[in-house]
Amino acid sequence: MKELSLNKTKVLCIGDSLTEAYGINSENGWVNLLQQELHLPIVNAGISGDTTFGMLARTEKLLLAHKPSHLIILGGTNDLWFGLVAESIISNIHAISRQAKYYDAECIIGIxxxxxxxxxxxxxxxxYSKQILSFQKKLIAYCKSYxxxxxxxxxxxxPEHFLEDKLHPNELGQKMMFRNALQVLKDIF
Incomplete structure (x- = not known):
């Protein structure tokens, strides 16, 4: 881990069911696994069914309450379910990241x-599946561009990393999400 002042590092994770760990014990969710591994305060602000509009509406209050050094944003699949276009979703994610910057939190975008x-x-x-794949590509392009x-x-x-609904990660899938997050975050902290 980098020589950051770890006592000032605090991570806020805002998202939907992918962050909340829908359908499994939250102890086995990627956010909790990350907290156990990094020994940092990490707040899980995932709400199942939330959209990026809802996340944007609650971001400022969460930033003020928790004062994180880092904000992980993971959302958009519920927006896609309701038929919203990727550009609107990315606009909300961009607005959330601007709020994070205003409150001195480094923003990390979850695909x-x-x-x-x-x-x-x-x-x-x-x-729906094609919309998610298209959104992933557009969100990655946004991250590169900005x-x-x-x-x-x-x-x-x-496929074996998902619950029967084929959308929400099971415990194995949450472990994979944790590993993906850890690989990026170990270069930051």
Missing amino acids: PTQTFGIKEINFANQN EKINIDFSRGMQ
Whole structure:
């Protein structure tokens, strides 16, 4: 770990069910595993079903309450379910990152996990899985364009890493998400 003053390092993770650890014991979620590994205060502000609009609405209050040094943003899949376009979602993520900067928190963007075999149609009559894949690519491009640190939570994920719904990571998937986060964060802390 870098020679940062670790006593000042605090991480806030804002997101949806992928952050909250939907469908499994939260002790086995990537946020909790990260806290155990890094021995840092890490706040899980994931809410299942939340959208980036909801995350944006609660960001300032969370930043003021927790005063994090770092903010990890992981969201967008619920927005896609409701048929919102990637540009609107990325606009919300950008606004969240601007708030983080204003409150002296370094922002890290999470690239959400993909799905395996979901054939569902979203509210805009689009293939949900294809929308997630397209969003991942656009979000990665955004991160490159704005030089944002990002964690690709989908890296290494396989069908066996998901619950029966093929959308939410199971305990194995959460461990994979933890490893993906750790690989990026070990170069920061």
